[in-house]
Amino acid sequence: MVSLSISAQAQKKIMKQPVKEIIPLYNGTYIGADLYGLGSNLLGGDFLSSEVSFSVNLKRRFFPVLEVGYGKTNTTNEEGLSYKSSAPYVRIGVNYNTMFKKKSDNFLYVGARYGFSSFKYDIIAPSLTDDIFSGEVPFSYLGEKSNASWLELVLGVQAQVYKSFLMGWSLRYKSSFSVKENLHTTPWYIPGFGKNKSTSYGVTYSIIYKLPF
Amino acid sequence: MKHLLRHSLFGLFLCLIFGLGLSSCSEENDCSLTSRSMGRFNFLTKSTLSEKKIDTLSVTALNTDSVLVNKDVLATYESLPLSYTSNMTTFIFHYSETERDTLWVSHQNIAHFVSMECGTTMFHHLDSVRCTYNIIDSIAISNPEIDNNEKENIRIFY
Numbered sequence: 364m365v366s367l368s369i370s371a372q373a374q375k376k377i378m379k380q381p382v383k384e385i386i387p388l389y390n391g392t393y394i395g396a397d398l399y400g401l402g403s404n405l406l407g408g409d410f411l412s413s414e415v416s417f418s419v420n421l422k423r424r425f426f427p428v429l430e431v432g433y434g435k436t437n438t439t440n441e442e443g444l445s446y447k448s449s450a451p452y453v454r455i456g457v458n459y460n461t462m463f464k465k466k467s468d469n470f471l472y473v474g475a476r477y478g479f480s481s482f483k484y485d486i487i488a489p490s491l492t493d494d495i496f497s498g499e500v501p502f503s504y505l506g507e508k509s510n511a512s513w514l515e516l517v518l519g520v521q522a523q524v525y526k527s528f529l530m531g532w533s534l535r536y537k538s539s540f541s542v543k544e545n546l547h548t549t550p551w552y553i554p555g556f557g558k559n560k561s562t563s564y565g566v567t568y569s570i571i572y573k574l575p576f
Numbered sequence: 577m578k579h580l581l582r583h584s585l586f587g588l589f590l591c592l593i594f595g596l597g598l599s600s601c602s603e604e605n606d607c608s609l610t611s612r613s614m615g616r617f618n619f620l621t622k623s624t625l626s627e628k629k630i631d632t633l634s635v636t637a638l639n640t641d642s643v644l645v646n647k648d649v650l651a652t653y654e655s656l657p658l659s660y661t662s663n664m665t666t667f668i669f670h671y672s673e674t675e676r677d678t679l680w681v682s683h684q685n686i687a688h689f690v691s692m693e694c695g696t697t698m699f700h701h702l703d704s705v706r707c708t709y710n711i712i713d714s715i716a717i718s719n720p721e722i723d724n725n726e727k728e729n730i731r732i733f734y
Contacts, residue, residue, distance in 0.1 A: 409692075438692060440692050440693075442695060444692060444695055444696070446692055486689050488689065488695065488696045491660055491687055491696055491697075491698055492660075493659060493660035493661060493698075495637075495640050495642055495644075495657050495659075496637070496639050496640050496657075496659040496660065496661065496662065496665070497639070497640070497661075498659070498660055498661035498662075499660075499661070500660050500661060500685065500687050500698070502687050502689070502696050504689070546686060547686065547687055547688055547689065548688070548689040549688075549689065549690065549691075551689075551691050551692050559691075
């Protein structure tokens with residue numbers, strides 16, 4: 364009788380131990396398209412950018428990310444100063460999903476990116492007028508070459524909205540790492556980064572598709 | 577579908593708020609860098625290398641009717657403009673009706689784009705400087721780059 368009760372207790376103990384879930388390394392690949400870069404331009408912004416992202420779900424925690432985009436601006440201000448540039452850019456980095464314990468396609472993540480763009484730009488401005496010694500200096504610099512790199516910290520959310528489709532947004536803090544300046548010009552716009560400043564902020568709002576394999 | 581709507585609206589709301597915040601921040605521009613850049617001429621006493629106060633100084637230049645400095649009293653430096661189109665700017669320092677020195681400043685003119693908000697400006701690079709020695713003892717370039725970060729460019733010793 365005693366031995367029976369001991370064995371029942373041992374069995375209970377075994378039953379109570381939680382089953383440790385084995386998460387496979389590979390949990391899917393995601394392809395996303397950013398809508399914010401297109402939308403902000405339609406709403407009157409100076410910059411147009413379109414971007415595609417690729418990420419892989421590893422252990423539901425780590426998401427190596429590659430973002431490839433194309434940034435464009437063609438702006439003329441009231442004084443007749445015009446700036447034109449269009450070029451691709453690339454960002455590489457990783458997201459860390461804080462909700463990795465939940466077995467779903469809803470993610471709250473933090474991440475980091477390294478961004479790079481090599482680009483050309485044209486600047487045409489009204490002549491510089493010397494109002495003391497008189498005379499004018501024309502200002503036209505076409506095909507100025509530059510490149511820039513930057514770092515981004517990312518906070519974002521992705522949620523499943525229909526079968527394999529997800530939507531997500533992210534907020535980004537960007538910090539300029541290097542910008543090549545030229546003798547007569549400094550780039551005003553950096554594709555993928557935005558206005559040439561030491562720090563910048565960004566938003567993405569994406570539609571994401573989870574590949575069926 | 578509910579989920580989709582909720583998520584989309586939340587994201588859109590955040591984007592709008594964040595976007596508005598970004599655009600309002602981007603309006604703040606410091607365009608002080610596009611005011612005319614001036615060469616700064618500091619005056620020093622040769623024997624002591626201390627500041628020299630010039631009793632009265634007027635400055636004119638060739639190729640302009642403008643009086644660049646009009647009877648400045650006890651000046652220890654002057655900030656003077658250089659020509660945008662010529663590689664030589666000639667200044668005449670008038671100490672009195674009869675006492676004057678002429679300075680020839682050789683320079684390159686570098687037109688520079690600052691930003692869409694602030695426009696363009698002209699910087700200069702000093703190549704050489706020479707002068708007459710009626711009152712001046714000697715002259716030297718201390719910093720050849722003239723931009724909008726005001727700093728000493730030329731030292732004049734008396």
